[in-house]
Amino acid sequence: MLLAKKTIVVTGAGSGIGQQLSLQLLQRGANVAGIDINAATLDETGRLASSAPGEFKGFQADITDPNKVNSLPAEVLAHFGTVDGIINNAGIIQPFRRVLDLTIEDINRVMAVNFYGTLYLTKAFLPLLLARPEAHIANVSSMGGFLPVPGQTLYGAAKAAVKLFTEGLYAELKDTHVKVTVVFPGAVATNIMQNSGLNVPKADTAGASEFKPISPREAAGQILRAIEKDQFRVVIGRDARAMDKLYRLNPKYAADLIQRKMRSLLG
Template sequence: MRLAGKVVVVTGAGSGLGQALALELLKRGARVAVVDLREEGLRETQAKAGGLAGGLSLHPLDITDRPKVQALPEAVEKAHGQVDGLINNAGIIQPFKRLLDLEEAVLERVMRVNFFGTLYMTRAFLPRLLGRPEAHLVNVASMGAFVPVPGQAVYGASKAAVKLLTEALWAELQGTPVRVTLALPGAMRTGIAEHSGVEAPRAEGGVPVLEPEEAARILLDAVERDAFRVLLGKDARAMDLLYRLSPLYATRLIQRRMAHLLARG
């Protein structure tokens, strides 16, 4: 789907990849409804948009609040007259702890934000998207959706659920105007740890880090060619190949690189 002239909703748009996506969409001639839990983040996105900010509408919202999510499509249509795309980008990580060391509230919050937030947004907007001549749905999962990371078991499970949901939607929506893209980012320079209330330790051995602006360009290029999925970052591409060749070797490699983080706990 060509993005010029389209209206796209982006969640988690107050920082990181979501903010970069909103700004890149504006540059490509789209109008954007930006959604984030933090209104101050949305104001920052608006300020960074500069002269293009007229194409933005700001929607402070908790995506786990189903009634408010269900009311959002009408608010977006009131602001822009239509909605042609949805990018479910908002997400959080868990503390780097073993499963049994996590509090129940943490487990539930990760699943609510990453999976149910994505599910609520998709169900709220899909009827509108189906009514457009062409439309696009993007769900941002994670490299952790296909390769297990010790200390991020619940985060990975939540993103694996998003991955399979997205692939199933791609199949279900064949023959409709809605195209679907699955995004699988690796390490990226974002504020996800800070906004998740989690300390962000570094893995041993060094990991290539993708800048969110570059990730946004790659992802939106994929949308414009209606790609089924897109891997964001050298690490995501390398681990995707390695996991296909040997899931056990790939799992052991990640375990060795991350083991010191769990040993600290």
């Protein structure tokens, strides 16, 4: 899908990949309805976007609230007149703990943001997308959505749900004008830990991967290129691509390898 002159909804638009998605969409001549729970970071994205060719409008919203999400299509339409695509990017990780040590509140929050937020946004905007001559849905899963990561088991379960939800959407919408892309980023240098309410020192995670995290700018660029090409699936980062291949060849060996890498985080 060509992005120029399209209106795209981006969740998590206040920081990280979501902010870069917004800015790069605007540079391509698209308009962006940026959604984030944090009004201050959303305003910062708006400030950075002020000189871009496209128009940015921020909408503060908690995507885990279905009532608020259901009100967003009308709000976006009132401002832009149309909606041509959504990028469900917002997400959080869980505390680095085994399932046994997670609280039900921890579990519900991770599932609510990562899976139900994606589901609510998609259902709310899908009728508008189906009415367009061409449209696109891109959902951000994770390397953890196809590979088990100890200490992030519930995060992985939520992202695996996003994976299968998106693949199911692709099949259901195949005969429509709505194209669907599922995204699997590996390590990206964002502030997801702080946004998730966690405080894990960098030294603790340094040995978790032999690959250098890529920048949010590069991750966003790869996502937008995938949308422009109507790709079904995009794997981002050398770590994600390597583990994707290894997990296909030998799932148990790949799971054991990640377990050894993550052991220090769990104690």
